[in-house]
Amino acid sequence: MTWTDRLAELGVELPEVAAPVAAYVPAVRTGSLVFTSGQLPFVDGALAATGKVGAEVSPEEAKAHARTCALNALAAVHALVGIDSVARVVKVVGFVASADGFTGQPAVVNGASEFLGEVFGDAGAHARSAVGVAELPLGAPVEVELVVEIRE
Numbered sequence: 001m002t003w004t005d006r007l008a009e010l011g012v013e014l015p016e017v018a019a020p021v022a023a024y025v026p027a028v029r030t031g032s033l034v035f036t037s038g039q040l041p042f043v044d045g046a047l048a049a050t051g052k053v054g055a056e057v058s059p060e061e062a063k064a065h066a067r068t069c070a071l072n073a074l075a076a077v078h079a080l081v082g083i084d085s086v087a088r089v090v091k092v093v094g095f096v097a098s099a100d101g102f103t104g105q106p107a108v109v110n111g112a113s114e115f116l117g118e119v120f121g122d123a124g125a126h127a128r129s130a131v132g133v134a135e136l137p138l139g140a141p142v143e144v145e146l147v148v149e150i151r152e
Contacts, residue, residue: 002084006119014075014083018042021137026076032150034081038095038143039072040136041065050139054102057141066094066111069144073112074119081150088123089116091147097140098132105130112144 007014017026018039027036041048053062070092074083094109096102109130116124136143 003086003119004084007083010118012071012119014078015043015072016045017075017079018045018072027073027080029080029150032087032152033090034077034146034148034150036073036076036146038093038137038145039069039076040138040140040143041068042072043068047138047140049141051141052097052099052102053108053141054099054104059102059104059108062096062108062141063111065140065142066109066144067115069094069142070112070115070146073144073146077146077148085150086120086123087149087151089120089126089146089148092116092126092128093145094128094130095133095136095143096130097134097136097142102132105132108142109144111142116146 024037027034049057049065051057092112094112096105096108
């Protein structure tokens with residue numbers, strides 16, 4: 001089964017790559033690795049939510065937005081090298097715009113990690129950082145970037 005088949009089995013369609021909001025490209029390949037830029041929870045070209053997690057955005061909502069960020073990152077990978085060339089997910093970095101005192105960043109970023117596990121199975125197991133930040137671009141509640149290894 002290909003990763004494309006797995007996405008279809010899950011009922012997931014890769015969206016169009018989100019347009020960069022500044023001077024960068026969505027993804028870059030070097031050797032057998034693809035690094036994505038940080039992806040926001042854009043849905044159909046619009047930011048799905050704004051605000052800080054633990055205040056305007058609930059942790060459960062933020063977890064769903066982290067999943068959307070991971071899906072957008074996969075779209076960037078697909079546009080560059082094709083999703084079926086992914087050998088494994090190497091690293092996930094999640095940034096959570098956090099209200100004062102909010103410490104649930106790992107649970108929020110699980111939205112991305114669990115989604116990648118659903119898609120890639122054992123090849124989706126990855127190293128990860130979940131970081132609380134004061135602000136994210138455009139007021140987004142969460143941002144996710146990926147590093148994936150590509151089959152040669």
